[in-house]
Amino acid sequence: MNTPSASTPPGSTFRWSGWPLVLLLALSLILRLYGIGERSYFNDELSAIFRTQTDTFDEFVEEAVIPDYHPAGIQWILWQLTRYLGTDPLVVRLPFVLAGTLGVWVLFLLGRIWFGEKTAWMAAAALACLQFPVYFGQLARPYSTGTLFVLMTALFFTLLTRSADQRPRTRYLLAAAAGISCALSMYNHYFSFFVAGITALGFFPMQRKKTLIPYLFAGVTALALFLPHLEISRIQLSRGGLSLWLPPPEPVWLKEHLLYLFNESKALTFLFSLFLIPLLIRLTGRPVPGLKRGKVYLAAGIYLGSLGFAWLYSVLVNPILQNSIMLFAFPFLLLALFFGAGVIPDKWFRITAILFPLLLTAHLILGARYYRNDQYSDFRTNASLLCDVLSNHENAVWIAQVNDPWYLHFYMDPVCKPDSALTYLISNREDLKNLDLALDTLQADHAAFVWLRPYDPMITSVIRSHFPFLVRYNATQTFDEFYHFSRNIPPPDENGYLYDTLKLAAFDDTLHPVQVLPEKEFSELFNGSLPTEKIPAGRPCLLHASLNGTGDTSLSALQLVVTLESNTGVVKSWNSLPASFLDPKGSRFFFSVYLPGYIKNTDRLKVFLWNPDQETYTLGQYTVSMILPKEQK
Secondary structure (H helix, E strand, C coil): CCCCCCCCCCCCCCCCCCHHHHHHHHHHHHHHHCCCCCCCCCHHHHHHHHCCCCCCHHHHHHHHHCCCCCCCHHHHHHHHHHHHHCCCHHHHHHHHHHHHHHHHHHHHHHHHHHHCHHHHHHHHHHHHHCHHHHHHCCCCCCHHHHHHHHHHHHHHHHHHHCCCCCCHHHHHHHHHHHHHHHHHHHHHCHHHHHHHHHHHHHCHHHCCHHHHHHHHHHHHHHHHHHHHHHHHHHHHHHCCCCCCCCCCCCCHHHHHHHHHHCCCCHHHHHHHHCCHHHHHHHHHCCCCCCCCCHHHHHHHHHHHHHHHHHHHHHHHCCCCCCCHHHHHCHHHHHHHHCHHHHHCCHHHHHHHHHHHHHHHHHHHHHHCCCCCCCCCCCHHHHHHHHHHHHHHCCCEEEEEECCCCHHHHHHHCCCCCCCCEEECCCCCHHHHHHHHHHHHHCCCCEEEEEECCCCCCHHHHHHHHHCCEEEEEEECCCCCEEEEEECCCCCCCCCCCCEEEEEEEEEECCCCCEEECCCCCEEEEEEECCCHHHCCCCCCEEEEEEEEECCCCCCCCCEEEEEEECCCCCEEEEEEEECCCCCCCCCEEEEEEEECCCCCCCCEEEEEEECCCCCCEEEEEEEEEEEEECCCC
16 A cells, blocks of 8 residues: 655545546546437537538627527537538547546546545546536537536646645646636637636635636636637627526426436435535545545635526526536535545445446446436437428328427438428417318328427327327427328327327217306316326326217317416426317317426316306317326337
8 A cells, every 4th residue: 555645645545547537538438428429419410510600700699699599619619610611420529438537537636636536536427427417518509618628727826825835837738728728718608617717706705815816817818718719609699598488486496407327316415415424524524634624615705606596586686597518517516525524434436436437337228228218309310300290101291399490301301302391390389270271281191290499299189180190209298299190091000109198088979069168157067186007107198088079169369278277286397278269160179288287196187178158068088198108119
């Protein structure tokens, strides 16, 4: 066993910075490289690639940067990459994979200076192998790069703070490196800008007389480098932000975020929490020579300060809080969490240090099933399915719920001629009505529909009312769904459906219809609890209701109302639709709505007809059903 020297960081009596670190970095690289060439681009990547189609720098600024809500740095990198090397996912994503792996190395270097090699190793291993950093380290988005730049900012400011005994030239070189790292964070993402800023400010109280001027020089350098971007930032920030699609966070978000950090596993979260014990030992025990506790407060403060600011800004100003942006501060949470690792005896730590990355890797692959589960909408697969329908059926149309049609055409155009698109985006119920009218006059025998962004389930109900047979279905059941409907050809028996239909209420008797008199304002179709044991946990389920009048009876005055209430009467979901919405005569009516996930067995579902004009009407048929996804084989 090596004995500690004066230069050895406290809390470490042997070296992990040799071959063990090389192997850890190799593991980090492999985990991030795996599958990046085969996996489809996701929505934000396609958006960024779409905005690289500019010829001049002025066009790039006007068309690719200003319409976005991010600084120009990463978009400029993507512009250059796609210009000279093309849009192959392996090429486009590779710089971000390398940035994620370099971030692991820089975190180790930073942690070794702050707390010693034991803390550095554990924090680096977690950053290398947890699903959160691996996932965002595989995307051509500004998350792995921002994490690297923020860590570089912290490392160079740390070295600058410790350079009082070195030559002035060295101090200013370190200050320049710190300023450049901070500027890179600023050009990367506005939240990495913020995290780098509070990180830099956290070093201010630590400056000595000889390092104060270089420290200020670093700040001036960062601001000077960002000056050319200030006007672009002013325009971007004046246009608002993400509130059009990102809601303010609810308190439950914090609990979900904590689980998300640790592979969405309660067991793994508990394992990480065990390191709070040695953390408390180090904070409450006798001081360790050479180890200043101020660094653990700085590390925790960077993460908690970033989280607190993002929360307050999202609630009071404009929603920005997402898991993704918290990656910039996540390494500091790991350093604070593993701060107490130095008290672990060497013989136990060797075993822990070897098993820890292996355990995290095993959980990533086998427990979280990271490489087998879909992480986002699969544009490539769905484009292939659409092309399959168009290539095999001459009289076919397709419909898509997508942020921009180019995202599908990116994959479809090289394979087929997708010129039979009926519509690309259904954003409101007027669009639904137009879709219904278009399908009324359409002569096609086949219709393919795909959604790759949140959608109204009424879309599939409208399509099914014209094309009643489902020939093929494919889905992640979380991020996208594909349907192939046919007007006349029922699916073969062996194809089956990937849905179970569970009837909650039904009536079908045109000879003895139900007559509702004017004085009855509310007519209940269903009122009861839901079969929660059949609903996949956390997954929204589809409720479908349909009704028909008889003879000349009009249902146009009615509205169908669906509510989900807790056992205390709190309304968890409320939806309604007028019967005349699709059929002005109101003789046919259907309504599809998603109920929220995590339905409790004490919740109560109410489905009723509201007759505000108190008209007389008769019902010859109605059904209320739950559409539950089957387990895919």
